[in-house]
Amino acid sequence: MDEDNLTFRLTGTQRDMVMSVRRLAQQRFKDRWKQWQDGTFPWENMHDLAEIGVLSMSVPKAYGGLELSALDAALVLEEIAKVCYVTAMAALGEVGTQTRMIAHFAPENIKQDILPRVAAGSAVLSICMTEPDAGTDLGRMRSNVRRQQDELILSGTKTLISRADVAEGFVVFARIGDTPGIDGIGGVYVQRDTPGMSINSAYHTIGGEYLSEVVFDQCRVPADQLLIDAGGFKDLISAFNIQRCMNASISLGLAEGSLEESIRYMRNREAYEQRIGDFQGMRWKVSEMYRDIEASRSLLYRACASADPFPDPVLAALAKMTCNQMSLRVTSEAVQIHGGYGFVEESLVARQYCCARYGSLGGGTTETLSNLVGRTLVDGLDDADGLLGYQNY
Numbered sequence: 001m002d003e004d005n006l007t008f009r010l011t012g013t014q015r016d017m018v019m020s021v022r023r024l025a026q027q028r029f030k031d032r033w034k035q036w037q038d039g040t041f042p043w044e045n046m047h048d049l050a051e052i053g054v055l056s057m058s059v060p061k062a063y064g065g066l067e068l069s070a071l072d073a074a075l076v077l078e079e080i081a082k083v084c085y086v087t088a089m090a091a092l093g094e095v096g097t098q099t100r101m102i103a104h105f106a107p108e109n110i111k112q113d114i115l116p117r118v119a120a121g122s123a124v125l126s127i128c129m130t131e132p133d134a135g136t137d138l139g140r141m142r143s144n145v146r147r148q149q150d151e152l153i154l155s156g157t158k159t160l161i162s163r164a165d166v167a168e169g170f171v172v173f174a175r176i177g178d179t180p181g182i183d184g185i186g187g188v189y190v191q192r193d194t195p196g197m198s199i200n201s202a203y204h205t206i207g208g209e210y211l212s213e214v215v216f217d218q219c220r221v222p223a224d225q226l227l228i229d230a231g232g233f234k235d236l237i238s239a240f241n242i243q244r245c246m247n248a249s250i251s252l253g254l255a256e257g258s259l260e261e262s263i264r265y266m267r268n269r270e271a272y273e274q275r276i277g278d279f280q281g282m283r284w285k286v287s288e289m290y291r292d293i294e295a296s297r298s299l300l301y302r303a304c305a306s307a308d309p310f311p312d313p314v315l316a317a318l319a320k321m322t323c324n325q326m327s328l329r330v331t332s333e334a335v336q337i338h339g340g341y342g343f344v345e346e347s348l349v350a351r352q353y354c355c356a357r358y359g360s361l362g363g364g365t366t367e368t369l370s371n372l373v374g375r376t377l378v379d380g381l382d383d384a385d386g387l388l389g390y391q392n393y
């Protein structure tokens, strides 16, 4: 075995990219996070991100993008999430699954229309999967597409949808034709303001952003906007593994941001005539927080590096579950380190603690991902290879 393959180092270009996003996030986004708590979309931050090329990183070069890897996208979201969950969630739509699905599956005219605008930061994308009666259990999905000559007629209701209030383009999962269960599900691209479509910002989350209900009432969509036909659910879910890695990178960033805040606080806050950072009990806390962050980070980067073009499903599930759970523990410890000030609304660690709750819900719940990993092991373990068959080394 070539041991060099097991070492993990960011390239010089990746380091420069992370540092430029870090400078922007620390110098500008960190002071602005309170502006977005009422559900206002962070356009100001998005324009800043577009200026340094971040929003174009998942767009192919042919459409004005940088065409960077899934790992690059995760590194960037991690840095943004350290100081502003709402901005990381806003950028997730552009550096994550939607853009890559369009780049991979959409017809040329759609790519030429939307991808350059995504790269420039002037268009935002949404993904519509969840329905009022079908969240985890996608086989219950009722939204459907009927073919009529050269058109697709889309009907159904989607709910808990991020960025729908501002998005220009929607990747919509729906039943194509009559095939029941998940085998009948495919994907279609819908432009904002397609007649028959309505958007209602139904829910204000404890993270700050709005989630919307999107209704498609016999929307007529050109037939070439079918991204994936019935029977292609495997392709859809395979692409969704990008979302799982990106969600995990936001959890990782929240945890890291809360650790950085905690260390600053421990250096300055005094009790019993010394810095609280000089108490052994406090040092053990940050040591454990950092231990958990580093362990989760290794798994996530490995999952991202497996992308070809989409990440390995088991690694993505393991990384997501690990980062989500870790971030809940670490942000909670950060609140503890800040004492009573950690619980006030104005404190960044209180915000990070609240936002960390999102991770294990969006992009596949912990339970459903545990089912996926468990099923893969129980049904698929081969006696000859044992676990080596799954380890992707």
Ligand SMILES: Cc1cc2nc3c(=O)[nH]c(=O)nc-3n(C[C@H](O)[C@H](O)[C@H](O)COP(=O)(O)OP(=O)(O)OC[C@H]3O[C@@H](n4cnc5c(N)ncnc54)[C@H](O)[C@@H]3O)c2cc1C
Residues within 6 Å of the ligand: 126, 127, 128, 129, 130, 134, 135, 136, 137, 159, 160, 161, 162, 163, 205, 207, 211, 358, 361, 362, 363, 364, 365, 366, 367, 368, 371
């Ligand atoms: C901040 C945020 C942003 C979101 N953005 C989007 C978006 O942009 N687009 C989109 O389509 N959706 C989005 N969602 C919705 C999200 O994907 C769903 O909430 C999620 O898939 C779970 O579906 P549900 O809420 O209907 O829960 P349910 O499916 O009703 O599940 C309820 C509980 O039962 C558990 N459960 C269900 N089945 C099983 C099982 N077989 N075994 C064990 N436990 C099980 C679940 O894990 C969960 O704990 C977002 C959610 C949040 C919180």
